[in-house]
Amino acid sequence: MTERLVGLPVESPLLVAAIVVLVSALLLALVRVVRGPTIPDRVIALDLMASLVVGLLLLLGAVLELLAIVDIAIVLALIAFLSTVAFASLIERRTRE
Amino acid sequence: MIVLVTGLLAFSGALLMLIAAVGLLRMPDFYTRMQAAAKAGTLGILLIVAATGITLGSISALLHAFLASLFFLLTAPVAAHLLGRAAYLSGIRPWVLEDELAGRYHPATHELRSSNAPTASAPGIDRVEETLS
Known part of the structure; x- marks a missing residue:
């Protein structure tokens, strides 16, 4: 498994570049989570961060040729979606009262 | 050849997600930030899912990729809509001259x-x- 990871840049440098780009996007979204003036800003930034992590997991699955990682990515996306919906209903319910 | 195609797919998907993150950082108000993250982020993750499915190559991997992309296509607009609605109702005004929802x-x-x-x-x-x- 480590041999594949080490041999990766020779095999497909574009995949490594994609991973680097995804990590930098993760840092940019983190800046919005920290700064974001309102709670919905932070929630949408966390949602984007979750899908960035899903993208990283999918690329990891492609590199390691493990199909199980794709399942993990799908479950993480499901959790992110449910938490976003829960946050939305929390924000809305708090204003209704 | 397949390595090149999947590399290009993954890289363009990652670039789209970077565009989404930059839009999230630079846009002027919550609603513009939300649409940047929702649309560019969804297309980016779809391209990455396609790259992974083609790389793994088996029937079950392609089925996983298809189901995952269906899931993203269904959930991303729902989440963005719910959050935008909740934000509007909690009193965040959009960055427009005339608020037609008022x-x-x-x-x-x-x-x-x-x-x-x-x-x-x-x-x-x-x-x-x-x-x-």
């Missing part, structure tokens, strides 16, 4: 009226008017 939401029930006409022929409208007065 007054359309009932303050207590959060029901949406479609027009300013006080007596519309639609069946649900009368009830909203009653609770408004």
Whole structure:
């Protein structure tokens, strides 16, 4: 498994570049989570961060040729979606009262 | 060849997600940030899912990729819509000259009226008017 990871840049440098780009996007979204003036800003930034992590997991699955990682990515996306919906209903319910 | 195709797919998907993150950082108000993250992020993750599915190559991997992309296509707009609606109702004003949604939401029930006409022929409208007065 480590041999594949080490041999990766020779095999497909574009995949490594994609991973680097995804990590930098993760840092940019983190800046919005920290700064974001309102709670919905932070929630949408966390949602984007979750899908960035899903993208990283999918690329990891492609590199390691493990199909199980794709399942993990799908479950993480499901959790992110449910938490976003829960946050939305929390924000809305708090204003209704 | 396949390595090149999947590399290009993954890299362009990652670039789209970077664009989404930059939009999230640079856009002027919450709603513009939300649409940047929702649309560019969804297309980016779809391209990455396609790259992974083609790389793994087996029938079950392609089925996983298809189901995952279906899931992203279904959930991303729902999440963005719910969050935008909650943000508007919690009092965040959009970055526009004239807010055309102003007054359309009932303050207590959060029901949406479609027009300013006080007596519309639609069946649900009368009830909203009653609770408004």
